[in-house]
Amino acid sequence: MSLSRFDFQVICDWIHPNSRVLDLGCGNGELLNELSLNQGVSGYGIEIDDKNISKCISAGINVIQRDLDLGLSDFDEDSFDYVILSMTLQASNYPHRLLGEMLRVGTEGIVTFPNFGNIKSRIQLGLGGRMPVNRTLPLEWYNTPNIHLCTLKDFEELCDKLDIEILERRAVSQNNKTGPGLKLFPNLFGEIALYRFRRKAA
Amino acid sequence: MPESIPDDSIGLVKSSIFHFNEPLALASGLTLNEYELVYETYGKLNEARDNAVLVCHALSGTHHLAGYYSMDDRKPGWWENIVGPGKVIDTNRFYVVGVNNLGGCHGSTGPKSTNPATGKPYGPDFPIVTVTDWVTSQHRLSEKLGIKQWAAVVGGSLGGMQVLQWAIDYPDSLRHAIVIAAAPKLTAQNIAFNEVARQAIRTDPSFHDGHYYEHDTIPESGLRIARMLGHLTYMSDDIMAEKFGRALREGTINFDYGIEFQVESYLRYQADSFVGSFDANTYLLMTKALDYFDPAAAVAGDLTAVLAKVSADFFVLSFTSDWRFSPQRSHEIVRALHDNDLNVSYAEIESHHGHDAFLLSLPQYLSVFSAYMNRVAGECSK
Numbered sequence: 120m121s122l123s124r125f126d127f128q129v130i131c132d133w134i135h136p137n138s139r140v141l142d143l144g145c146g147n148g149e150l151l152n153e154l155s156l157n158q159g160v161s162g163y164g165i166e167i168d169d170k171n172i173s174k175c176i177s178a179g180i181n182v183i184q185r186d187l188d189l190g191l192s193d194f195d196e197d198s199f200d201y202v203i204l205s206m207t208l209q210a211s212n213y214p215h216r217l218l219g220e221m222l223r224v225g226t227e228g229i230v231t232f233p234n235f236g237n238i239k240s241r242i243q244l245g246l247g248g249r250m251p252v253n254r255t256l257p258l259e260w261y262n263t264p265n266i267h268l269c270t271l272k273d274f275e276e277l278c279d280k281l282d283i284e285i286l287e288r289r290a291v292s293q294n295n296k297t298g299p300g301l302k303l304f305p306n307l308f309g310e311i312a313l314y315r316f317r318r319k320a321a
Numbered sequence: 322m323p324e325s326i327p328d329d330s331i332g333l334v335k336s337s338i339f340h341f342n343e344p345l346a347l348a349s350g351l352t353l354n355e356y357e358l359v360y361e362t363y364g365k366l367n368e369a370r371d372n373a374v375l376v377c378h379a380l381s382g383t384h385h386l387a388g389y390y391s392m393d394d395r396k397p398g399w400w401e402n403i404v405g406p407g408k409v410i411d412t413n414r415f416y417v418v419g420v421n422n423l424g425g426c427h428g429s430t431g432p433k434s435t436n437p438a439t440g441k442p443y444g445p446d447f448p449i450v451t452v453t454d455w456v457t458s459q460h461r462l463s464e465k466l467g468i469k470q471w472a473a474v475v476g477g478s479l480g481g482m483q484v485l486q487w488a489i490d491y492p493d494s495l496r497h498a499i500v501i502a503a504a505p506k507l508t509a510q511n512i513a514f515n516e517v518a519r520q521a522i523r524t525d526p527s528f529h530d531g532h533y534y535e536h537d538t539i540p541e542s543g544l545r546i547a548r549m550l551g552h553l554t555y556m557s558d559d560i561m562a563e564k565f566g567r568a569l570r571e572g573t574i575n576f577d578y579g580i581e582f583q584v585e586s587y588l589r590y591q592a593d594s595f596v597g598s599f600d601a602n603t604y605l606l607m608t609k610a611l612d613y614f615d616p617a618a619a620v621a622g623d624l625t626a627v628l629a630k631v632s633a634d635f636f637v638l639s640f641t642s643d644w645r646f647s648p649q650r651s652h653e654i655v656r657a658l659h660d661n662d663l664n665v666s667y668a669e670i671e672s673h674h675g676h677d678a679f680l681l682s683l684p685q686y687l688s689v690f691s692a693y694m695n696r697v698a699g700e701c702s703k
Contacts, residue, residue, distance in 0.1 A: 139662075163659060169685050172668050176636070176692040183655060183667045193656045 122153060125295045126205055126231040129313050133229060133287065134160060138200035141225060143187055143217075144207035147171050148180035155180075162199060165191075188212040191220045199225040206311075208232045210264040218281060222318050227286070231313045234290065236270030236306040254293055255310045271306040278316060287315040326389055330397060331363045331405045331412050334388035336428060339465055345423075345458060348613075351448040355437065358462050359428030360384050360420040363404065364412035366468070369702035373468045374415045375459065375495075376400065377476035377483035380551070380607045381599060383427040386419035387412075402682045409691040414698040415472065423458050424450045424606045432602030433534070445531025449606055452479075452614045456486045460494065473497035473697050474633075477679035478646065479607070482614050485654065488631045489616055497697050498633040499690075502643055502679040504650035505624050505657070506615040511645065514554055515608040518547035522601045531602055544601045545592035552591050557642040557675035624657035634664040636693045638686070640678040641671050666693070 122128050127150045134140065137159040142151050145164025148171075154160035164182045166172055175182035185193075188211060202225030204217065209232050211217050221228040233255040234240075240251035250260040258265070269277075271290060278285055290301060290309025301308045326332050338359050345353045361384050366373060376386050378399070387404040389397050404410045404417055421429040424447060432447040463471065474495045476484045481503025488498045507515075522528060525543030529536050565584040580586045617624040635658050639651035648669050658665040668689045672678040678686070 161662070163665075169671070169688075173685075173688045173692050176666055176668070176689055177695065179696055181659075181664050181666055183659070183665070184669045185667075193652060193659075195660060198659075 123149060124205075125291055125293065126311050126313055127153065128295075129289055129291070130203060130205065130229055130231070131158065133315050134158060134201055136160070139198070141165070141191075141194065141199045141202045143191075143202065143204045143221070144210075145171075145175065145180070145182060148175035148178045148182060150203070150205065151175075151180050152178050187217065190216070191224050194224040196223055197226060201225055201227050201229055203229045205229075205231045206233065209268050210266065212266075214267050214269075215277060215281060218277070218283065222283065222316075227315060227317045228283075229313070229315050230274075231311055232269065232274070233265070234271055234306065234309045234312045235268040236272065237310050238307050239310075241307075271309065271312050274312065274314065278314075282319040283316050284319045285314055285316045287313075289313040326392075329405055329407060330401065331388040333392075334361055334363065334385070334390065334398070336361050336384060338428065339462060341458075341461060343461070345454070345461075347448050347454050348451040349448055353423070353430070353448065356423060356430035356458070357428070357434075358420055358423065358430075358458060360418060360462060361386065361388075361398075362419075362466075363387060363417045364415050366416040366466075367702055370467060371470065371472060372415050372698070372701040373463075373466075373471050374410055374417045374697075375463070375471050375474045375487075376404065376410070376417060376419050377455075377459070377474065377480035377487075378419065378422065379476070379478035379480045380604075380611065381595070382480065383425070384419040384421040384429075385427070386417065399680070402680075403690070409687055409694055410475065411694065411698065414701070415694075418463075418466065418468075420459055420462055422450075422455045422607075424603060424610070426600035426603040431600070432531070432606065433600050442534045444534060444602060447602065447606065449609050449613075451610055452482050452486045453490065455610070456483055456490050459483070459487075460491055463494070469494070471495040472701050473499055473694070475499040475501070476503070477501035478503060478676065479611055479614075482611075486614075486616060488633045488635070489627060492630050492632045495633045496700070497636065497693075498631075499636045499638075499693065500651070500654060501638045502640055502646050502651075502676055503654070504646040505617060505653050507612055512612050514550060515612055518550050519605055519608055521546035521550070522605060525601075528601065531605075533601070539596070540601045541596050544596050544599065544604060545589075547601075547604055548592050548595040548599075549588045552588065554645045555676040557644065557673055559642060559673040560675055563673070624653060625660040628657050628661050628663070631658075631661065631663060635666070637665060637667045638679075638689070639667075639669050640674065640676070640686075641669060642673045643676045643678065645676040 140160050140162035142164040145166050151164050165185050172184050202221040208214050239253045243251040290305030292310045340357050385398040386400045387398040406413045421427045424431045432443045436443045474484045474487045481500040484498045484500045522543035525540035527538045528540040568583040617627045620626040637651050639648040655667045670686045
């Protein structure tokens with residue numbers, strides 16, 4: 120089965136078989152389904168959207184209907200090997216708190232988000248003078264759920280502030296094209312940023 | 322009376338009664354030497370006997386889940402919208418069992434039944450039974466029906482509590498537990514509502530300390546008040562505003578104590594239909610079973626610990642405007658389940674219908690509920 124999103128493929132590669140995973144904003148359960156079918160991963164998805172809840176249940180995914188902005192207080196410390204937040208950080212009310220919560224309940228965190236530092240966004244804002252609308256950010260400023268957009272640099276600065284150690288970073292384009300530019304200037308050419316991280320050792 | 326029975330109904334149904342001679346030791350320490358359970362079944366038990374679904378009823382529910390008793394029957398079973406051919410609990414795929422709980426007043430042994438020791442109705446001498454006792458008796462019935470393991474045990478409200486107890490007491494006897502609009506125990510406020518209802522019944526002069534059968538009367542006014550109070554707590558402020566608002570029956574205030582507001586008329590109608598079909602002693606007993614329910618009490622209130630031996634997969638549902646058993650109460654159940662790494666899904670249905678929403682056909686409710694039951698059916702043998 121091929122996955123509908125390239126960031127899912129990277130996440131699957133990062134996650135060890137048979138680990139316990141919490142997928143925040145799990146959508147229709149596609150990633151969890153893939154992880155459980157092919158890697159023996161178990162765990163739960165958290166999702167707020169009614170239609171997605173029905174889809175997860177049909178797919179046999181453990182899904183809990185919950186607003187992520189209410190926090191993860193129902194989960195104990197260190198309950199999971201990985202807590203995943205794919206393409207959702209930028210839509211949360213308190214990204215910094217959510218990152219803290221992720222590393223409270225999980226050993227490692229995995230985050231993916233649209234890179235606002237991408238050249239297309241920079242040109243649209245810097246030269247065009249308008250909020251970017253492109254294939255990674257398809258909606259207008261007034262109807263987008265993405266209220267906390269950031270760049271790779273922004274995210275890494277926040278991690279530093281929160282004593283988060285970045286273990287792995289990937290910047291990719293949506294169609295998974297690689298090139299020397301992407302390697303050299305990920306914050307300029309990356310459309311989607313992917314990070315794996317953990318708490319800094321005290 | 323239905324002119325004809327709707328195509329999507331299970332149709333005409335009959336109840337059966339099973340008489341148990343093995344004594345049942347109750348949580349209270351008392352023993353019922355013999356008793357009967359009345360039940361209904363719909364659909365066919367498959368060869369592997371693995372497609373059976375048990376539906377546990379709530380406070381005023383019965384074993385009559387769906388269908389009609391005759392062409393003159395005014396109303397179908399209480400979960401007609403959920404149980405039937407092609408419905409959420411699909412009788413084409415499942416063998417569905419409904420059972421009237423012990424202490425009930427619809428055919429199973431209860432306060433109205435004759436006490437074999439005295440030849441008179443039990444009345445107040447019928448022992449107070451608990452959710453655990455119900456589950457034990459239901460388990461005995463499942464043995465009689467040749468069902469070793471339920472594909473699912475399903476229930477709303479007090480029925481959901483029985484489902485939870487099933488998963489705790491007989492972990493190997495069910496594959497799926499579906500707990501709807503329930504709670505792991507009652508709050509002080511819940512118990513208080515029950516106590517007001519009980520006081521209404523017990524202080525009715527016609528109650529005669531529960532021996533009203535011998536006086537050929539019933540504590541009608543007490544039971545009416547109990548039902549009206551209960552019914553209020555099953556609705557939300559919003560739905561009452563929407564249904565009745567401040568509408569007046571005669572369009573004007575009369576400065577008297579007759580029925581003036583529509584909401585008063587509605588409550589009295591609810592009370593009327595209840596008094597004709599429900600026994601006051603059973604009502605008392607059911608509210609006690611609710612109050613006593615607290616499976617975690619045995620392990621110092623640790624719900625996670627009490628669910629440690631559970632093996633069923635769970636589906637927990639709640640309704641946003643349910644203030645009797647609020648979503649928060651379902652979160653407690655869900656948390657204890659995922660703390661044990663059990664398979665659990667949870668849906669919080671947006672609804673302004675209050676607690677009674679679990680009886681309604683809300684689109685999202687039907688969507689997730691049928692998605693889950695589909696999964697359960699998919700795991701059963703053909």
